[in-house]
Amino acid sequence: MSTNNTSKEVETTGHVWDGDLREYSNPLPSWWLWTFYGTIVFSLIYWVLYPTWPIGNDFTKGIKTIEVKDEQGKVIYDGHWNTRALLLDEMRNSPAALRQKEGIEMVKNASYEQILASPEMMSFARSMAKGLFGDYCAACHGTGGQGVLPYFPNLADDDWLWGGKVENIQKAITSGLKGNMPGFPTIQGQALDDLALYVLSLSGEKVDAAAAERGKKGYAMCMGCHGADGKGNAMLGAPNLTDKVWTVANVPGAGSIEGMKQEITNVIHKGIKREMPAFGHRLKDYEIKMLTVYVHEMGGGK
Ligand code: HEC
Ligand code: HEC
Incomplete structure (x- = not known):
């Protein structure tokens, strides 16, 4: 074998x-x-x-040391090597952290004009603002800024209640907004229907022309805010009624002229109260700046 x-x-x-x-x-x-x-x-x-063996409540520290400096070059840690100090160092001094610090400085010192014109600053602001938007804005406006009808306006279209310039957007974020249209419960019956049809005719919906013509009279009460031509007023947050963009009345989803009319009469009857919270005390100036250009770009801002 x-x-x-x-x-x-x-x-x-x-x-x-x-x-x-x-x-x-x-x-x-x-x-x-x-x-x-x-x-x-x-x-x-x-x-x-390196730190190795536990001894009672302590451990062997090892002879390797590490020194961590802060932004001003002041030593904030000088002692035996450990991973916490290493993390501290990385958060302040790694190439990524330094790049971020540099980017923030750049944005802080630049005007909106300069930021918007610089692909480098824009790409930096975009990357930081994306996270901020997710943390502070997406709960209401949606991750893509698409909004939720009738509660939160779409920020990703090129249509603005309060104006789409960077100054308008910065002010909205810093101070918040109060969208306020009074209700008109005294307008009723045929007059209400006719007025609603007139409003729909402003954006080119095919409605009964005679009814719309009759409704035009009632519109006199609306002009102060929505303008004689219906183009709105960004100072008051009053929307343009002549485009086909709707932020409160769900006209596109109504399906029929009758349904659209119902959406409009609802708004006229009850009015609107919407509020956007202020972020001036919660966010740093440069964070608001980055969010502003981010939202501006999202909507193809003015
Ligand atoms: C609690 C909900 C809520 C949160 C959170 C919120 N918003 Fe708003 N936002 C609103 C509402 C409601 C309006 C509409 C105000 C009105 O009716 O005029 C609005 C309006 C706006 C407008 C004006 C839009 C226009 O058409 O003119 C901008 C810009 C805006 N929000 C940006 C932001 C940004 C950026 C953040 C995050 C920092 C944010 N919002 C967080 C509720 C919110
Ligand atoms: C005091 C100012 C004011 C007056 C007067 C006023 N509105 Fe408004 N209206 C607003 C504001 C502000 C909004 C937007 C509110 C918001 O977005 O939070 C609005 C929104 C609307 C909307 C919803 C538009 C959309 O995009 O969904 C309709 C429709 C409308 N108004 C019709 C009328 C009609 C019709 C009248 C006259 C009977 C009228 N409004 C009078 C300020 C006014």
Whole structure:
């Protein structure tokens, strides 16, 4: 049998079980042995340099040290090496952290005109503002800024209640907004229907022309805010009624002229109260600046 042949060539430990079961005494492969010795040497060096063994409530600190400086070059940590100090250092001094600091400085010192004209600053502001928008704005306006009819306006269209210039957007974020249209419960019946149809005719909906013509009279009460031509007034947050963009009345989803009329009569009857909270005290100036250009770009701002 072949096992008998090999057992003659290789040394065994001398133990025998069941009459013929023997254990070889092969030496360990040298690559394995040297790797093993290597790990021992590594662990000894590691032990001397780095924090290693727990001793009671303490631990061996190692002789390697680390120094961390803050923005002004002041030393804020100088002591034995540990991963917390390393993280502290990375957060302040890693290439990514330095790039971010540099970007913030750049944006802080630049005008809106300069930021909008610089692809570099825009791409930086975009990347930071995306996170801020997710944290502070998306709950209401949606991650893409698409809004929720009739509660929160769409920021991603090029249609603005309060104006789409950077100054308008910055003011909205800093001070908040109060969208306020009084209700007109005294307008009722045919007069209400006719007025609603007139409003729909402003944006080109095919409505009964005679009814719309009759409704035009009632519109006199609306002009103060929505303008004689229905184009709105950004000072008051009063929307343009002549475009086909709706932020409160769900005209596009109504399906029929009758349904559209219902949406408009609702608004006229009840009025609107919407509020956007102020962020001036919650966000840093440069954060508001980045959000402003982000929202401006999102809507293809003016
Ligand atoms: C609690 C909900 C809420 C949050 C959070 C919120 N908004 Fe608004 N926002 C509103 C409402 C409601 C309006 C509409 C105000 C009105 O009816 O005139 C609005 C309007 C706006 C407008 C004006 C739009 C226009 O058409 O003129 C801008 C710009 C805007 N929000 C930006 C932001 C940004 C940026 C953030 C995050 C920092 C944010 N909003 C967070 C509710 C919110
Ligand atoms: C005091 C100013 C004011 C007056 C007067 C006023 N509105 Fe408004 N109207 C607003 C404002 C502000 C909004 C937007 C509110 C918001 O977005 O929070 C609005 C919104 C609307 C909307 C919703 C538009 C949309 O995009 O969904 C309709 C429709 C409308 N008004 C019709 C009228 C009609 C018709 C009258 C006259 C009977 C009238 N309004 C009178 C200020 C006014």
